[in-house]
Amino acid sequence: MTTTGEEHTGGPTGPWWWARWRGAVLDGSLALVSAVECGAEGVPFARDAGIPVFLGVLFGVIAGSVLLVRRKWPIAVVLVAIAITPAEMGFLMGIVGLYTLAACELPRRVIGALAGMSLLGTMIVTFVRVRQSMASGDLTLGDWFVPFAAVTTSLGLTAPPLLFGLYVGARRRLMESLRERADSLERELQLLAERAEERAEWARGEERTRIAREMHDVVAHRVSLMVVHAAALQAVARKDPEKAVRNAALVGDMGRQALTELREMLGVLRAGEDVVGRRGAGVPLAAVGEAAAAAADRAVGETVSGDGPCLSELDELIGQSAAAGMVVELSVMGEVRSYAAQVEQTAYRVVQEALTNVHKHAAGAKTHVRLAHRVSEIAMQVENEAPPEPGSASAAGLPSGGNGLVGMRERVAALGGVFVSGPTDAGGFRVSAVIPAA
Template identity: 35%
Template sequence: MSQPSAPTPAGAGRPVLERWAPGESGRRTARDWTVDVAAFVLALGFGAFAFGSRLAQPGGVPDGLATLDLVGGLVCCALLWWRRRFPAALALLTGLFGAYSDMASGAGLVALFTVAVHRRWQVVAGVVAVNLVSVLVYYRARPDPDLGYVAAATVAASVVAAVVAWGMFVRARRQLIQSLRERAQRAEAEQAQRVEQARETERTRIAREMHDVLAHRITLLSLHAGALEFRPDAPPDEVARAAGVIRESARQALQELREVIGVLRAGPEDAAGRPQPTLADLPALLEECRRAGTRIRSDVRVADPSALPLATGRNAYRIVQEALTNARKHAPGAAVDLVVAGAPGEGLRVRVSNPPAVSAPLGVPGGGTGLVGLAERAALAGGRLEHEVGADGRFRLSAHLPWPAPVTAVPS
């Protein structure tokens, strides 16, 4: 049986961390607020330190350039509010500002970290290249008096590489956690689905067992009620006997109906353990049918019915029960021939046949699924079931069920 596909966890199929993450509704969580404020303060503090250090150097900075540096850096820090939604664009913008602005350096590092966390490595590589070019332009236009051009550019590039490496590490860790979470959710969903499938399979099995029993009881009721209807002048003792059978069959049918309804409501794990019939119970079934007026010629050639495997004996019993039920429904008054034979290693054979009806059918409604259920039961047990209506109108049903030979111990 093919297993239905498990439900896909929310977010599966989308690139991991390739989406803005303040929550599905777009609102920032308390953690997002904390991180964003910390990033803004960090960028502002780092930029102010770099800007102040540059102003304190000999020669200073022209007033116009200092004002542009300060304003551009503050704008970049303010734009960090949208760093999660547009990380690559913000990183490129801060990189361009970084070509002349010290105040924007802190915002540029935060933007680079955000890109490394939320975007693929191809995007990260492109943004890093732009920022490295910006570093080279900055130190060419505004050389550091304490360090040479190469040394200053190397230090700045090392800082950029460290920030990007840290961001990519965080990204990889988040991907791993998200993958493990989705795998756990998928495993839980599949486990729940397997449990539900097992529950439904068990309920179906129990319902099929109850169908077989209820169909048998109801046909007995219909048979005796029909006899009373068409023979109102029957002797009192015969009427009393038929009424007793009707009462007992109705009581048993109601009890079994309560059981199946309870099973289907509460689940198979809560159902009371009902003993299942086996081939050893076949004589009682035949006697009950004979008391109901069904003529049965039986030939049971099984040396020890209790030696049958329980599943095989139960399936054989249900096949005979359903065949007798169908005979009473569709061919009332006709004699039924039954042959049950078999031995270990040969299998168990069940053959039931009856001629056409000698009186009008009982009119008991049926879904036409009894024989289908029997064929499925036999197939699941590793056997087969066939039925046909011959040219003479005689209905024949034959089934073959496996009966393994006992395993003999090999002397050591």
């Protein structure tokens, strides 16, 4: 079926081959007018042909009614209009048929051939009729008028509907192309919005995981040392007041450091809440997704490149553990140099978490911290000997969540490094990590 009518936004709702009832009513009206016209023109045709008048009228009505199928069979309509041209019938059908044919999605050679046939037929009929009128004396113009009338009449009945139909068809195809492009862009925008939402959700999940690791490192280490110092403070409060005062000061300093780091992470969380809150303010989904993802990326970048721990603070970290009663030895091999902030923070956190585990599970055990600066990587190892009193993992009764080793492995793996941990043959425990320098 060939469609030449209005654009359709939904499925067909009209009868038979019409997409809409409006098109069916229009074609029915045109067919009725064409049938009346051809029926009226059938009267002189019947007289000239010498047949009964009612047969000429019936022939004209049937021929004019063919215009009803112009949308389904436009070629048939044009052929019928060409066929009844010698009878001087179907002027409306010829004009509407040529317009419909030109507006259809048919090959141009087919449209050109039928238009040429219609032009030639109209020209011949007009030439003959005008010549007969001049021969009978109805027209007294010169001989030049016969070809002039034939050419102008044929062009006037053929060119306008043909050109208008070509214009309408081209415009319809352009509108269809623009509609398809708009639909495609809408689908792409929806897909981008979904991807942005997924990326935002992934970024939020990554940020939650990162913050959970940071909070675990901060809380586990600082609070572990605070508990150890508090236990020591309780033990020496009466015997050595000066040492008790020093331990109390250390507990206060560690508590303030823990609170400072926790406030920084809570500030990152509040910044993320501000971005997510835009969703309820009518901001488009794609914009919210991209903003949330960007906020998460900025939060990670700010935390990594901000005032986080670095390798130069290892001496202070080991000093805090030594102040809590742990015997710790630090050995550094290779040329000391600076690394990317994320590399230094990860190396620091590995050592920090390993020392925290010693406080929890091997209180009083001697610990060795080794740091090696290599050409393209940095290696660290924290190894503790067997605790002096087996079975007394932590004199202070520190709890363990079991996430320390998992967090260290995730940190190192995220930078493309290698993490290994496990017990030693001597009854201690060893944590080793190698992180690429780049």
